[in-house]
Amino acid sequence: xxxxxxxxxxxxxxxxxxxxxxxxxxxxxxxxxxxxxxxxxxxxxxxxxxxxxxxxxxxxxxxxxxxxxxxxxxxxxxxxxxxxxxxxxxxxxxxxxxxxxxxxxxxxxxxxxxxxxxxxxxxxxxxxxxxxxxxxxxxxxxxxxxxxxxxxxxxxxxxxxxxxxxxxxxxxxxxxxxxxxxxxxxxxxxxxxxxxxxxxxxxxxxxxxxxxxxxxxxxxxxxxxxxxxxxxxxxxxxxxxxxxxxxxxxxxxxxxxxxxxxxxxxxxxxxxxxxxxxxxxxxxxxxxxxxxxxxxxxxxxxxxxxxxxxxxxxxxxxxxxxxxxxxxxxxxxxxxxxxxxxxxxxxxxxxxxxxxxxxxxxxxxxxxxxxxxxxxxxxxxxxxxxxxxxxxxxxxxxxxxxxxxxxxxxxxxxxxxxxxxxxxxxxxxxxxxxxxxxxxxxxxxxxxxxxxxxxxxxxxxxxxxxxxxxxxxxxxxxxxxxxxxxxxxxxxxxxxxxxxxxxxxxxxxxxxxxxxxxxxxxxxxxxxxxxxxxxxxxxxxxxxxxxxxxxxxxxxxxxxxxxxxxxxxxxxxxxxxxxxxxxxxxxxxxxxxxx
Amino acid sequence: xxxxxxxxxxxxxxxxxxxxxxxxxxxxxxxxxxxxxxxxxxxxxxxxxxxxxxxxxxxxxxxxxxxxxxxxxxxxxxxxxxxxxxxxxxxxxxxxxxxxxxxxxxxxxxxxxxxxxxxxxxxxxxxxxxxxxxxxxxxxxxxxxxxxxxxxxxxxxxxxxxxxxxxxxxxxxxxxxxxxxxxxxxxxxxxxxxxxxxxxxxxxxxxxxxxxxxxxxxxxxxxxxxxxxxxxxxxxxxxxxxxxxxxxxxxxxxxxxxxxxxxxxxx
Ligand SMILES: Cc1cc2nc3c(=O)[nH]c(=O)nc-3n(C[C@H](O)[C@H](O)[C@H](O)COP(=O)(O)OP(=O)(O)OC[C@H]3O[C@@H](n4cnc5c(N)ncnc54)[C@H](O)[C@@H]3O)c2cc1C
Ligand SMILES: Cc1cc2nc3c(=O)[nH]c(=O)nc-3n(C[C@H](O)[C@H](O)[C@H](O)COP(=O)(O)OP(=O)(O)OC[C@H]3O[C@@H](n4cnc5c(N)ncnc54)[C@H](O)[C@@H]3O)c2cc1C
Numbered sequence: 105x106x107x108x109x110x111x112x113x114x115x116x117x118x119x120x121x122x123x124x125x126x127x128x129x130x131x132x133x134x135x136x137x138x139x140x141x142x143x144x145x146x147x148x149x150x151x152x153x154x155x156x157x158x159x160x161x162x163x164x165x166x167x168x169x170x171x172x173x174x175x176x177x178x179x180x181x182x183x184x185x186x187x188x189x190x191x192x193x194x195x196x197x198x199x200x201x202x203x204x205x206x207x208x209x210x211x212x213x214x215x216x217x218x219x220x221x222x223x224x225x226x227x228x229x230x231x232x233x234x235x236x237x238x239x240x241x242x243x244x245x246x247x248x249x250x251x252x253x254x255x256x257x258x259x260x261x262x263x264x265x266x267x268x269x270x271x272x273x274x275x276x277x278x279x280x281x282x283x284x285x286x287x288x289x290x291x292x293x294x295x296x297x298x299x300x301x302x303x304x305x306x307x308x309x310x311x312x313x314x315x316x317x318x319x320x321x322x323x324x325x326x327x328x329x330x331x332x333x334x335x336x337x338x339x340x341x342x343x344x345x346x347x348x349x350x351x352x353x354x355x356x357x358x359x360x361x362x363x364x365x366x367x368x369x370x371x372x373x374x375x376x377x378x379x380x381x382x383x384x385x386x387x388x389x390x391x392x393x394x395x396x397x398x399x400x401x402x403x404x405x406x407x408x409x410x411x412x413x414x415x416x417x418x419x420x421x422x423x424x425x426x427x428x429x430x431x432x433x434x435x436x437x438x439x440x441x442x443x444x445x446x447x448x449x450x451x452x453x454x455x456x457x458x459x460x461x462x463x464x465x466x467x468x469x470x471x472x473x474x475x476x477x478x479x480x481x482x483x484x485x486x487x488x489x490x491x492x493x494x495x496x497x498x499x500x501x502x503x504x505x506x507x508x509x510x511x512x513x514x515x516x517x518x519x520x521x522x523x524x525x526x527x528x529x530x531x532x533x534x535x536x537x538x539x540x541x542x543x544x545x546x547x548x549x550x551x552x553x554x555x556x557x558x559x560x561x562x563x564x565x566x567x568x569x570x571x572x573x574x575x576x577x578x579x580x581x582x583x584x585x586x587x588x589x590x591x592x593x594x595x596x597x598x599x600x601x602x603x604x605x606x607x608x609x610x611x612x613x614x615x616x617x618x619x620x621x622x623x624x625x626x627x628x629x630x631x632x633x634x635x636x637x638x639x640x641x642x643x644x645x646x647x648x649x650x651x652x653x654x655x656x657x658x659x660x661x662x663x664x665x666x667x668x669x670x671x672x673x674x675x676x677x678x679x680x681x682x683x684x685x686x687x688x689x690x691x692x693x694x695x696x697x698x699x
Numbered sequence: 700x701x702x703x704x705x706x707x708x709x710x711x712x713x714x715x716x717x718x719x720x721x722x723x724x725x726x727x728x729x730x731x732x733x734x735x736x737x738x739x740x741x742x743x744x745x746x747x748x749x750x751x752x753x754x755x756x757x758x759x760x761x762x763x764x765x766x767x768x769x770x771x772x773x774x775x776x777x778x779x780x781x782x783x784x785x786x787x788x789x790x791x792x793x794x795x796x797x798x799x800x801x802x803x804x805x806x807x808x809x810x811x812x813x814x815x816x817x818x819x820x821x822x823x824x825x826x827x828x829x830x831x832x833x834x835x836x837x838x839x840x841x842x843x844x845x846x847x848x849x850x851x852x853x854x855x856x857x858x859x860x861x862x863x864x865x866x867x868x869x870x871x872x873x874x875x876x877x878x879x880x881x882x883x884x885x886x887x888x889x890x891x892x893x894x895x896x897x898x899x900x901x902x903x904x905x906x907x908x909x910x911x912x913x914x915x916x917x918x919x920x921x922x923x924x925x926x927x928x929x930x931x932x933x934x935x936x937x938x939x940x941x942x943x944x945x946x947x948x949x950x951x952x953x954x955x956x957x958x959x960x961x962x963x964x965x966x
Contacts, residue, residue, distance in 0.1 A: 109731075136909060138912075140787075140912075144787075144790060144908050145905065148794070148902060148903050151902060189902070192904065193902055193903075194904050194906045195905055197905075207905050207909060654746060654747055657747075658747075
């Protein structure tokens with residue numbers, strides 16, 4: 105049976121040492137977020153995740169959610185109690201505005217908490233994650249009435265949220281959306297239509313559920329420019345704010361699915377349901393995009409969280425499982441066989457899992473810090489460039505973390521051999537649970553298109569500067585530091601490939617968009633690998649300042665893991681580069697009927 | 700302990716709703732960590748080892764908070780004697796809900812008798828109606844401090860308690876003893892030491908973690924309290940317990956009896 109212990113040491117390393125946490129606590133409103141407080145918060149969060157969320161992860165998977173006549177849905181045993189304790193302890197409102205009862209802590213801390221939640225129980229995490237998404241959309245675009253009515257309850261967790269985009273004929277292409285909204289005399293709307301695959305659409309964790317629904321107004325233009333965003337509560341609040349009359353929204357079915365079985369995936373029917381417009385008419389996509397951009401990092405973190413759990417489980421097993429002898433001769437003569445940790449292939453697997461997981465943690469924190477800078481930095485330029493960085497890196501984080509989330513959980517299963525494939529040890533659940541993150545919140549192929557189609561060309565490459573400039577100047581200023589040579593050189597080479605590929609795609613994509621689109625997934629992967637290369641080199645730089653100090657083992661392992669990354673993983677940028685440069689003809693010239 | 704004297708105390712102080720509760724807590728190696736002996740056998744390795752509040756102390760803090768929440772006490776004060784990082788552990792107790800903290804700084808963690816003397820001095824300053832301690836700390840497993848403190852104060856004592864309530868101005872406790880359970884009524888003021896089954900300690904809530912930063916933490920020294928904490932014990936050597944040797948299979952009952960008689964010398 106796998107276990108989980110939050111990687112607090114690495115989190116502290118990334119938060120305080122790799123990046124300078126004092127520039128976050130210097131932001132207005134974050135004065136309280138001092139290192140000792142942050143450590144205390146992370147430590148207590150770890151306890152809750154390890155001791156409360158993790159123990160109901162596997163039972164939640166076995167039991168799943170249940171649909172009952174009349175449209176009620178119940179979550180697996182223990183989820184209600186756990187949710188109540190989690191909400192009452194204030195974790196849902198960690199980064200929410202104190203004005204609405206939140207604790208106003210940095211997004212960078214919230215991201216670390218999310219990772220722990222996803223590591224210990226990703227299905228549980230979907231409920232609280234969606235509430236956070238709804239909170240953000242209402243906070244950014246709702247009017248004051250909506251804010252005062254809904255934000256405190258979403259912050260306390262008394263109510264939860266959903267995002268209702270998908271319809272049977274409309275997944276990636278939201279332009280095909282059919283749900284309608286008609287105005288009432290009192291300024292509210294009547295929303296009618298069918299949504300599918302709605303996470304947390306119905307459940308027994310909260311007394312009310314707040315649906316954020318994309319729908320069309322009667323005068324709406326066709327396509328994505330005619331979509332508006334509505335707030336539709338399950339129960340209409342009374343004047344005193346408590347849930348009152350049942351609204352015309354009903355869960356009609358639950359999906360049976362591969363993973364995240366304790367997360368209710370609901371078909372929802374809206375029948376003249378009362379709702380209120382969020383933001384302006386026909387501008388729903390803009391509001392949704394703000395919400396989704398943040399949510400995408402959150403989904404990326406799901407991949408990261410599961411990678412960490414899978415890594416921990418695999419290491420534990422590799423130490424215990426006795427099988428075969430070391431190829432260089434017996435290591436443990438007292439035992440019937442050596443632990444599989446002695447085998448080069450197992451070590452390669454474990455280090456690959458580790459290098460990618462720790463690298464992704466650094467990248468998640470890097471991006472989340474920019475969410476804080478974007479929101480709170482005092483000067484306009486810092487805010488604007490932080491936004492550029494977030495825009496650029498979000499699709500990369502979403503697709504890169506979740507593609508590797510699946511790969512890494514799968515590697516973890518392989519370490520367990522047949523004992524991973526059977527359910528008992530819990531590691532096949534990680535594989536199944538990680539799979540969805542590659543699909544929802546914009547399938548990964550669509551993230552790659554967003555990167556090459558929108559983010560790279562935006563404002564003639566302005567977003568790119570936020571990545572290319574710091575990396576370039578770091579390479580230049582460290583190119584001659586002897587201790588860093590084994591790290592700067594491979595990084596510089598990979599970075600060169602990224603620069604060339606970027607120029608190439610910009611050029612050919614302009615003439616023939618198929619060229620850019622055909623290269624997009626490989627380009628995203630190349631970008632992610634280079635970003636991790638940069639972060640690993642910087643982690644080495646920090647680790648090397650700790651020679652012969654306390655905690656030496658931790659820093660030595662950092663440097664050693666970085667070497668594995670540079671020598672065994674980063675070279676993949678070579679084959680990706682070749683694939684990108686090969687162009688689109690293999691796939692685009694292939695006749696449709698030959699498939 | 701003199702019963703008569705306790706009654707006199709009781710008449711003077713009684714168990715009042717304005718009662719303060721003092722909870723001494725200790726910082727120890729996290730219960731989930733595998734303890735390693737230092738290579739020079741002078742002690743256990745504490746460098747870069749995750750530390751936490753002694754689990755029995757967590758139960759003591761929880762018990763105090765519950766009494767306060769039930770209106771039986773007014774203030775919960777936590778106190779820790781030892782190196783500076785004990786303040787982190789005190790913060791944890793404040794985050795659970797304790798009202799204020801006292802740290803008595805010393806280079807090493809003082810021995811039980813020294814701690815009991817320090818606590819006596821704190822009790823004389825703070826005048827709590829009840830002191831709740833863990834029955835032992837999971838590092839030294841001494842199981843002494845509470846007993847010594849009650850003797851020094853000449854207060855009622857209830858050890859290894861699994862139930863605690865305040866009724867009619869007295870503390871009612873259930874003790875876990877070898878033969879079963881023992882119910883006692885203690886007149887206040889009293890010292891109690893808690894066992895595992897008394898309660899399940901709460902998690903600190905996020906708002907309370909944030910508030911804990913602002914709660915008062917008084918810093919004292921043994922010298923200021925006029926207590927001599929010089930160690931009285933000398934550690935000769937610390938060793939890991941010998942690992943169990945493999946069992947042997949005996950062929951028949953006669954061989955077993957023979958081994959029990961002649962090798963184990965138990966029959
Ligand atoms: C468990 C689960 C939970 C979900 N939760 C929610 C939720 O809470 N709210 C909600 O609204 N939705 C939710 N969804 C729906 C999810 O967001 C969609 O499944 C997703 O957007 C993809 O849409 P689709 O399934 O219709 O696939 P399609 O859009 O049909 O895509 C199929 C494939 O085609 C590719 N593709 C599509 N269009 C393009 C294009 N233009 N260029 C290149 N490739 C393309 C995609 O990458 C994908 O690989 C959930 C789904 C699941 C399974
Ligand atoms: C659904 C299912 C059906 C099965 N059907 C049958 C069946 O019909 N008959 C039958 O006899 N068995 C069957 N098996 C067992 C299957 O063949 C074993 O699970 C498989 O041989 C791997 O052994 P293991 O699970 O003990 O993993 P282990 O041998 O413990 O391997 C664990 C990991 O260590 C690695 N490893 C082990 N030794 C070395 C080494 N020397 N060098 C490098 N790496 C090493 C492996 O690659 C693997 O990643 C079945 C298993 C399952 C799950």
